[in-house]
Amino acid sequence: MLPTYSLIVPIYNEEATIHELYRRVSSVMNRLDATAELVLINDGSRDRSLPLIRELHQQDSRVCYLSLARNFGHQIAVTAGLNFARGQVIVILDADLQDPPELIPGMVEKWRQGYQVVYAQRTQRRKEGWFKRLTAYTFYRLLKNLADVDIPTDTGDFCLLDRQVVDLLNTMPERNRYLRGLRSWVGFSQTSVKFDRDPRFAGDVKYTFSKSFGLAVNGLVSFSKVPLRISTYVGLFSAVVALVMAILVLYWRIFVPHSPVTGLATIIVAIFFLGAVQLVSIGILGEYIGRIYEEVKNRPLYTLGEVAGFERQPAETSR
Numbered sequence: 001m002l003p004t005y006s007l008i009v010p011i012y013n014e015e016a017t018i019h020e021l022y023r024r025v026s027s028v029m030n031r032l033d034a035t036a037e038l039v040l041i042n043d044g045s046r047d048r049s050l051p052l053i054r055e056l057h058q059q060d061s062r063v064c065y066l067s068l069a070r071n072f073g074h075q076i077a078v079t080a081g082l083n084f085a086r087g088q089v090i091v092i093l094d095a096d097l098q099d100p101p102e103l104i105p106g107m108v109e110k111w112r113q114g115y116q117v118v119y120a121q122r123t124q125r126r127k128e129g130w131f132k133r134l135t136a137y138t139f140y141r142l143l144k145n146l147a148d149v150d151i152p153t154d155t156g157d158f159c160l161l162d163r164q165v166v167d168l169l170n171t172m173p174e175r176n177r178y179l180r181g182l183r184s185w186v187g188f189s190q191t192s193v194k195f196d197r198d199p200r201f202a203g204d205v206k207y208t209f210s211k212s213f214g215l216a217v218n219g220l221v222s223f224s225k226v227p228l229r230i231s232t233y234v235g236l237f238s239a240v241v242a243l244v245m246a247i248l249v250l251y252w253r254i255f256v257p258h259s260p261v262t263g264l265a266t267i268i269v270a271i272f273f274l275g276a277v278q279l280v281s282i283g284i285l286g287e288y289i290g291r292i293y294e295e296v297k298n299r300p301l302y303t304l305g306e307v308a309g310f311e312r313q314p315a316e317t318s319r
């Protein structure tokens with residue numbers, strides 16, 4: 001029989017936390033009102049994580065696992081988990097217990113009230129370095145302002161998803177995945193639960209600065225057209241500057257006797273003007289590349305919450 005709940009946990013070199021993770025997650029699973037599975041995804045760990053995961057699977061039939069052949073990164077590991085999870089309700093959480101599993105029953109409660117996406121929003125990050133907190137804070141605000149969809153601030157991947165949403169995510173072929181963005185993009189009724197983010201249970205952060213930076217760029221590029229338009233904006237700005245300078249130069253030349261303006265001024269105006277033309281042209285190319293990017297991402301045109309009253313399938317009726 002298929003489980004009702006699937007808990008997805010990506011694991012990369014987490015040998016020091018796996019047992020504690022299992023202890024806390026399984027006690028939550030025991031308390032849930034229906035059957036649950038724990039899907040562990042080994043993301044090419046180089047420590048003893050995989051043997052430990054195998055052991056858990058042997059001890060407890062609710063534990064199933066996938067092992068990726070190398071380290072593909074967190075987002076891909078979670079995607080693999082979403083592909084394999086069989087539950088009606090899917091919960092994604094980190095292995096390091098920064099996302100307290102005890103929050104899950106509360107999230108399930110929201111799901112029962114009819115929400116299809118319940119994401120956990122952190123109110124505080126305890127014991128994380130100032131640099132991480134500052135960069136994360138700035139990034140989430142930047143993303144919120146620039147993104148085309150409303151991506152809530154201070155939410156990680158810790159969330160509950162309804163089967164309907166997961167089926168949709170599984171059909172999206174996008175390779176550079178930013179799940180928090182896609183999760184907002186699909187729509188449906190969404191809500192949050194608030195929590196304080198605990199420090200890591202054990203081990204070091206697996207997200208190096210470059211991995212975090214890559215994820216941040218990915219989020220911005222996948223969900224915002226603003227970076228694409230930067231060169232147009234700068235170009236238009238230079239054009240205005242060139243125009244103002246040209247007017248000033250002309251004015252001085254014609255109306256101010258003995259003005260200090262020399263031929264150099266004309267050259268500078270010309271340079272600014274040409275620069276503006278080039279930047280705007282690059283911006284135009286950018287717009288086309290952006291269109292190509294949209295097409296290649298191959299996201300569905302729309303996502304459906306409900307359909308009623310069609311006797312035949314839409315695809316048939318259109319023929």
Ligand code: UDP
Nearest residue numbers: 010011012043073074077094095205206207
């Ligand atoms: N992780 C992963 N692959 C990676 C890096 C991280 O599967 O290449 C997993 C890691 O095991 C943990 C989660 O992603 O379960 C979050 O990683 P981490 O705690 O290092 O990041 P942070 O708490 O800074 O978001």
Ligand code: MG
Nearest residue numbers: 094096098200
């Ligand atoms: Mg962590």
